[in-house]
Structures are given as C-alpha cells and as structure tokens.
Amino acid sequence: MSESEEKQPRRVHLKVLGATLGAGAFAYAMAPLRAWTKDISKEQFLQKHYKELNKEELAKVITRLEAETKRDYGRDVTIKDPKPREGVEFGYALNLSVCIGCRKCAEACHVENNHDRKTNNSYIRVIEMEQGSMDMERGTTQYDHPVPAPGKFYMPVQCHQCDNAPCTKVCPVQATWKEPDGIVVVDYNWCIGCRYCEAACPYHARRFNWTKPEIPAEQINPNQGYLSNRIRPQGVVEKCTFCLHRTREGRLPACLEACPTGARVFGNLLDPDSEIRWVLEHKRVFILKEELGTRPRFFYYFDV
Amino acid sequence: MTKNSHVITYPRFIGRMVLGAFDGTWRFYVWMTALTAIALVGANAWAQQTANGMHVTSMTDHVSWGLYIANFTFGVGLAAGAVMMVIPAYLYDDHEMHDVVLIGELLAIAAISVCIGFVVVDMGRPDRLWHILPGIGRFNWPISMLTWDVLVLNGYLLLNLHIAGYLVYMRFLGKRPDKRWYLPFVFLSIGWAISIHTVTAFLYSGLGGRPFWNSALLAPRFIASAFITGPAFVIVLLQVVRRASSFRVGDGPIRTLTSVLRVTVLLNLFMLGSEVFTAFYTGGTHSTAVHYLFFGSHGRHALVPWIWSAIALNVVSAIVLHSKATRERLELLDFACFAAFAGVWIEKGMGLIIPAFVPSTLHEIVEYSPTLTEWKITAGVWAFGLMVLTLALKTALPVLTGEVSLGGRKEPDADDVPHAA
Numbered sequence: 194m195s196e197s198e199e200k201q202p203r204r205v206h207l208k209v210l211g212a213t214l215g216a217g218a219f220a221y222a223m224a225p226l227r228a229w230t231k232d233i234s235k236e237q238f239l240q241k242h243y244k245e246l247n248k249e250e251l252a253k254v255i256t257r258l259e260a261e262t263k264r265d266y267g268r269d270v271t272i273k274d275p276k277p278r279e280g281v282e283f284g285y286a287l288n289l290s291v292c293i294g295c296r297k298c299a300e301a302c303h304v305e306n307n308h309d310r311k312t313n314n315s316y317i318r319v320i321e322m323e324q325g326s327m328d329m330e331r332g333t334t335q336y337d338h339p340v341p342a343p344g345k346f347y348m349p350v351q352c353h354q355c356d357n358a359p360c361t362k363v364c365p366v367q368a369t370w371k372e373p374d375g376i377v378v379v380d381y382n383w384c385i386g387c388r389y390c391e392a393a394c395p396y397h398a399r400r401f402n403w404t405k406p407e408i409p410a411e412q413i414n415p416n417q418g419y420l421s422n423r424i425r426p427q428g429v430v431e432k433c434t435f436c437l438h439r440t441r442e443g444r445l446p447a448c449l450e451a452c453p454t455g456a457r458v459f460g461n462l463l464d465p466d467s468e469i470r471w472v473l474e475h476k477r478v479f480i481l482k483e484e485l486g487t488r489p490r491f492f493y494y495f496d497v
Numbered sequence: 498m499t500k501n502s503h504v505i506t507y508p509r510f511i512g513r514m515v516l517g518a519f520d521g522t523w524r525f526y527v528w529m530t531a532l533t534a535i536a537l538v539g540a541n542a543w544a545q546q547t548a549n550g551m552h553v554t555s556m557t558d559h560v561s562w563g564l565y566i567a568n569f570t571f572g573v574g575l576a577a578g579a580v581m582m583v584i585p586a587y588l589y590d591d592h593e594m595h596d597v598v599l600i601g602e603l604l605a606i607a608a609i610s611v612c613i614g615f616v617v618v619d620m621g622r623p624d625r626l627w628h629i630l631p632g633i634g635r636f637n638w639p640i641s642m643l644t645w646d647v648l649v650l651n652g653y654l655l656l657n658l659h660i661a662g663y664l665v666y667m668r669f670l671g672k673r674p675d676k677r678w679y680l681p682f683v684f685l686s687i688g689w690a691i692s693i694h695t696v697t698a699f700l701y702s703g704l705g706g707r708p709f710w711n712s713a714l715l716a717p718r719f720i721a722s723a724f725i726t727g728p729a730f731v732i733v734l735l736q737v738v739r740r741a742s743s744f745r746v747g748d749g750p751i752r753t754l755t756s757v758l759r760v761t762v763l764l765n766l767f768m769l770g771s772e773v774f775t776a777f778y779t780g781g782t783h784s785t786a787v788h789y790l791f792f793g794s795h796g797r798h799a800l801v802p803w804i805w806s807a808i809a810l811n812v813v814s815a816i817v818l819h820s821k822a823t824r825e826r827l828e829l830l831d832f833a834c835f836a837a838f839a840g841v842w843i844e845k846g847m848g849l850i851i852p853a854f855v856p857s858t859l860h861e862i863v864e865y866s867p868t869l870t871e872w873k874i875t876a877g878v879w880a881f882g883l884m885v886l887t888l889a890l891k892t893a894l895p896v897l898t899g900e901v902s903l904g905g906r907k908e909p910d911a912d913d914v915p916h917a918a
Contacts, residue, residue, distance in 0.1 A: 222541035226544040
C-alpha cells in the first residue's frame with residue numbers, strides 16, 4: 194500500500210462511514226426477527242426435553258402453555274399429560290372392504306387435533322384407487338364426487354406407528370420417539386424443524402407447521418394432551434398420535450368414532466380377547482410397504 | 498519459543514489480519530460492498546421467513562426440502578472437492594501443487610460456512626439450534642446420520658481453520674512451519690473431505706421410503722461430482738489470484754487440475770448413465786421419480802428444463818475439456834469450468850433433492866419451484882460465502898508472499914516462493 198499521508202484520514206472517514214452504514218443496514222435487515230424473539234420467553238427458550246422435565250417442571254410448562262393459548266387464541270384449555278399404561282400396546286386395523294372413502298375420519302382428525310383451519314390439515318389422507326389394482330401410482334387423493342364411486346375402493350393412510358420407525362431414527366435431537374405403548378410422539382417444544390423425519394417417513398404421516406396454526410377460539414378442542422393435540426407452535430413437525438389424550442384414558446380415537454361404516458378397529462394388542470387381536474388372527478391382513486421393514490402397528494384387512 | 502511470545506505475537510497477527518481485511522483497492526471495496534448488499538437482502542428475507550413461518554417458501558408437506566437443502570448438498574461437494582483436489586500433490590509428489598493446498602483449504606472453509614448457512618436457513622426453529630449441540634442438547638448419535646453430518650462438517654471446518662491458520666501464522670512469524678503441526682492434519686483433512694460428502698450422501702441414501710435416493714451409487718456419485726466442482730472452482734480462482742495479488746501461481750497446478758477434471762467429468766456422466774439405465778430399463782413404480790425428472794409425469798414437468806440444462810452443461814464441458822484447443826486457450830478452459838460447475842450445481846442440487854419428493858410417498862404429485870424469498874436467501878448465503886473466501890484470501894496471501902509479516906511490510910521477494918505445505 195502506498196497511500197500519501199494526507200489521503201489517509203479521508204480513507205479512515207470513508208471506512209467509518211461505510212461501517213456505520215453497514216451496521217445500520219444489518220439492523221434494518223434483521224428487524225423482523227426482533228418481534229419474533231419478543232414472543233419467545235426465556236423459559237420457552239431454555240425449556241428442557243420432555244424426558245428431562247420432572248413433575249414440577251412439566252406442571253409449570255403446562256401452566257405456561259395454557260396461558261399462552263389463552264393469550265394467543267383466546268380460549269381456556271386444559272393440557273394433560275396422560276402416561277402410557279402398563280400392559281397396553283395399541284394397534285389399529287382398517288377394513289378396506291367396507292371403507293367408502295367418505296373422509297369423515299380425516300375431518301374428525303382435523304377437529305379433534307386442533308389443526309390449522311386455513312390449510313384444512315389432517316393426519317389422514319384417503320386414496321381412491323381403481324378396483325383391480327393396489328398401485329397407488331394410479332390412485333388419487335383429490336377426488337371430488339359422491340362416494341363410493343363405482344369401480345373404486347378407498348385406502349385411508351395415517352401414521353403407522355412403526356416399531357422400526359425411520360422417522361425417530363433420523364431425528365438429530367431425539368425430539369421424536371416411540372412410547373412404551375407403541376405410539377410415536379413428538380416433543381413440539383424440542384423439535385428444531387429440520388424436517389428430516391418428514392423425508393424419512395414412507396407413509397406421508399408427518400406434517401410441518403409452515404405457519405402458526407389459525408383456529409377460531411370457539412372451534413378449539415380444549416381437551417388437550419401435551420404430546421398430542423395441543424396447538425402446535427410454528428416451525429415444528431407434528432403427527433398422528435392415535436389420539437393418545439383419548440386412548441390412554443380408555444376412549445377411542447376420534448377417527449374411529451367418526452367412521453360411519455365401522456371400518457376401523459382399535460385396541461390393545463397385548464389383550465388376547467381384544468377385537469384387534471381377533472381381526473389380526475382371522476382376517477386377510479396386509480401391511481402397507483411391508484418390504485421396507487418398518488413393522489407398523491397399523492394394519493389393513495379385507496373381509497373374507 | 499516461550500509461551501509469552503505467542504501471547505504477544507498472536508494477537509498482533511490477528512490484528513494485522515483484521516486490518517488487512519478492511520483495506521484494499523477500489524475494486525476490493527466495490528466487490529465487498531456488492532456482496533454485503535446481496536447478503537443483507539438475504540438476511541432480511543431470512544428474518545421474515547423465520548418470523549412469519551416457512552410458508553413463504555414453495556416447500557410443502559409433499560416436497561419438504563427444497564432449494565436450501567439442494568444448495569447445502571452442493572456446498573458440501575464443493576468443500577470436499579476443494580481439499581480432495583490436493584490429493585495429486587501427495588500421491589504424485591507434485592511440489593507445485595503444494596502451493597495451492599492452502600487456497601483449497603481456504604475455499605473449504607468458505608464452502609463449509611455456506612453449508613452451515615443453508616442448514617440454518619432451512620430450520621423451522623433456528624432459536625433451538627442449541628438442541629443439536631453435543632453435550633448441551635440431545636444429540637441422537639450415532640443413529641441419526643444428521644448428527645454424523647454435524648460432527649464431520651464442524652470437524653472439517655476446525656481442521657482446515659487449524660491448517661490454514663497455522664501455516665499463515667508461521668509464515669507471519671518468518672518461521673518454517675513444523676511438519677508435525679500440519680502434515681498429519683493435511684492428510685487427515687483429505688480423508689475427512691471424503692467423509693463429509695460420503696456422510697451427506699448416506700443422509701439420503703439411507704432412506705428406504707425414497708427410492709430415488711435409496712441407491713448405493715449415491716455416495717460414489719457425490720464424490721465424483723465433488724472432484725468436478727472443487728477443481729473447476731479452483732482453476733478459475735487461481736487465475737483470479739494470479740491477477741489480483743502478487744501470489745505466484747504457476748501453470749503446473751492448473752494443468753494438473755485440468756487433467757483431474759478431464760477424468761471426473763466423464764466418470765460423472767458414466768454414473769449418471771448407469772442410474773438412468775437402471776431406472777428406465779427396470780421401469781415400474783421405482784422409476785417414477787426419474788421419469789418425472791427427465792420427462793415429467795402426469796402432465797407436470799417443473800424439473801425437466803433443469804435436468805436437461807444440467808446434462809447439456811455436463812456434456813459440453815466434457816467435450817470442451819477434451820478438445821485440443823482448450824490446451825492452448827485459457828478462456829476455453831474457464832468456459833468448461835463454468836459449465837461443469839453449473840451443471841453439477843443443478844444435478845447435485847435441485848436435480849438430486851426434488852425428485853425424491855415427486856411423486857410423494859403416497860404417489861401424489863405436488864410440484865415445487867422456489868419462491869423469490871428462497872432465491873434471495875440462497876443468493877445471500879452464497880454472497881456470505883464469497884465474502885468469507887475473499888477475506889480469507891485477502892488476508893492470507895500477503896503473508897505468504899511476505900508482504901505482511903511480523904517484521905513489517907516489504908515488497909514481494911522474487912526468491913521467496915511460498916510453500917504452503
């Protein structure tokens with residue numbers, strides 16, 4: 194560098210000016226983040242993983258979440274944390290011979306699980322397929338006509354709660370795992386939103402909150418579970434939990450209750466007298482994409 | 498060497514580096530200002546995306562990864578290629594190549610910064626980044642391939658920071674670098690370079706539910722294309738360095754890198770052909786994604802122009818690289834490098850990520866084409882990476898030429914040929 198002496202101060206001034214402008218522009222560019230970080234409280238930011246919270250800590254978190262729901266959505270809700278029950282492992286079977294593709298199950302899921310109203314989200318997708326083929330390639334989820342349509346059959350797909358779940362394996366932060374009763378859950382307050390699980394799932398069972406869910410106060414289901422249907426934050430992944438806030442308390446999943454044809458059978462796989470066991474032992478049962486070795490707890494069957 | 502002297506000289510070294518980073522010709526200021534502007538546009542778009550949610554992107558539950566992960570994957574290849582291309586220097590004891598080792602390492606540092614940038618902008622909850630820190634968060638290692646990627650990418654970054662930092666610092670002190678302090682690390686970083694791209698390939702190829710990725714050829718293909726992008730970028734970069742600084746770059750390294758490139762462009766085309774053959778000859782459901790990529794499916798063909806551009810660029814670069822005229826004319830070589838680089842950017846970017854999601858696992862077809870927000874953020878991350886690269890070269894090269902040293906500034910010495918490694 195061979196600057197003349199008198200040129201130096203001007204250069205320094207220019208640099209200072211440049212640096213100031215740069216810093217100002219940076220602050221301006223990042224401004225949208227300020228409002229966002231204001232929404233994230235210190236407790237929220239530092240909150241530990243679900244499995245590391247003790248009873249008091251979890252109670253505190255739940256109180257906070259209930260208050261946040263009241264603040265953001267204007268509704269009093271109760272968030273419970275029902276635990277898996279000893280000697281219970283859930284299984285689900287669906288009778289393809291009687292399913293008529295009415296999508297009442299998908300609708301019930303939407304309402305029960307406090308899904309975003311704008312996107313009409315649901316954990317269940319129903320595929321309409323030609324009779325004579327099980328090739329999903331030739332099916333569609335976008336049908337819009339009275340059902341059941343002649344020559345068609347219907348296959349609802351939701352989380353298969355796999356025993357060898359690809360989604361829990363890939364999660365880099367253990368934000369999703371399999372509970373002792375077979376249900377795969379997500380800690381919505383731990384998920385980092387990388388969506389690797391969404392890429393790994395072979396059943397299109399996972400959903401991402403691309404935006405903060407919008408639900409009118411009066412439409413909110415106030416009976417909520419911490420690991421299931423409480424309103425999810427923006428930027429995290431969610432999925433079907435076999436309605437664990439209901440099923441762990443002895444009730445049936447919302448999708449089953451809504452089904453007008455009785456195509457759905459839910460119960461305890463460990464109970465030899467359960468209906469689900471009877472179906473698995475006596476019907477022509479098959480597993481979707483069995484070749485992938487995911488070992489689902491969701492079964493399809495046909496009437497003999 | 499007593500400990501004390503480093504306590505004094507190291508901060509001085511850092512100080513001089515910082516000074517060097519903020520001083521230059523008008524061209525330097527224009528270049529950096531332009532990059533800063535682009536990076537700020539990207540930063541603003543990212544801030545809005547984080548605050549308002551990722552619905553501002555074109556991604557959906559069907560195509561849940563897009564332009565960011567595409568660029569991340571490509572960036573890993575560039576980072577790996579930047580160091581792998583020095584293998585000939587050691588394999589064939591090519592001394593002239595040693596000079597470019599350091600430049601490769603600085604490029605690797607910049608490329609890794611780009612990769613980390615793309616991972617962060619793809620996260621729905623960047624505020625929870627700490628959850629993925631080993632020891633502090635809950636690190637799902639060794640089961641999740643993503644945790645392997647976190648380890649190898651950050652390890653690679655540290656490794657290259659160490660090698661480059663050590664060599665430049667020693668040069669600054671006017672000392673001969675101690676081989677024990679860098680040579681083992683150089684060899685380690687070469688092996689590590691292969692690992693970062695292998696792990697990144699495993700990230701995808703391990704997913705049984707995505708037939709498009711579920712191929713054992715994916716990792717070898719990644720490595721082959723890294724051997725294209727690394728050399729292609731460095732060939733052009735060396736010419737820029739030759740013009741913009743007094744660091745001497747001989748024709749030898751450019752020749753060596755060109756011969757690497759001649760082989761790898763063909764290898765890459767061969768592997769692409771193998772995958773295409775397997776997909777189309779077998780047919781059936783497993784080839785739907787490949788069919789969608791090359792010809793479209795059910796009347797949707799968003800990716801068709803992308804992939805055919807990539808093929809055209811790859812083929813053209815292969816032809817130009819093997820034509821006689823390219824040996825004499827540097828412009829032709831540069832053109833081939835640009836074509837090869839752009840071709841791989843598409844093929845190992847959008848062409849690799851998107852078809853895995855189209856059709857979806859339930860065979861629904863939802864298309865993806867990036868929104869303006871995604872393009873802004875992508876440009877911003879790359880601009881940031883180029884800033885890192887510019888500053889790294891801007892501060893390191895004058896030390897290597899002897900223009901900046903502990904003793905003060907001096908004119909570059911003709912006998913003082915820098916030997917980086």
